[in-house]
Amino acid sequence: MQLPENTYLPDFCTKRTLILGCGNRLFGDDGFGCEVVEHLQRHYQIPDDVYVMDVGTGVRRLLVTLCLSPDLPKSIIVIDAVDKAKAPGEIFELPLDELPNEKLDDFSLHQVPSSNLMRELSEMGVDVHVLTCQVSRVPDVVSPGLSDEVARAVPRLCERIAESYFVRAASQR
16 A cells, blocks of 8 residues: 655645744743744634644754655744843844854754754745744743733734735635
8 A cells, every 4th residue: 555645744844834833831921932822723713724833942853854854834934032122022023144043052942953944944945934022021930921011912923923824825725
């Protein structure tokens, strides 16, 4: 019996759009990406060709899998919280060329190899975007829960994602 082509690939490799929420809910605003994914899954109809996943702090493994996959999504949207000295709760796109090239911390999405893997996927023809929210607080000790400013940004970013990716994905079927 011969298996259909690409049955060995994880489902996320075969979707048109991949939305990845990054972060750690145990450390305040660092859980922003995870909260966005949960809000999308609870409040929106996700199109069949869009895959929405809370990757927590494990985005690196998923990006490696994608780099090795024979099938790639057309778009990858990485959602994370950052500290770029903006107003807390401000949503903005972080260009790939602004991600650091040097490894400073093993647990940061924005360090090697994650940033290099995102660049590599972009060079392979994938439209990669990093959508971020300015943190108000990321404590040094376990302290779950988003700050009020960042919590208010969750539905705003979800609406932006739905308008940009869900509608487009549905119209391109």
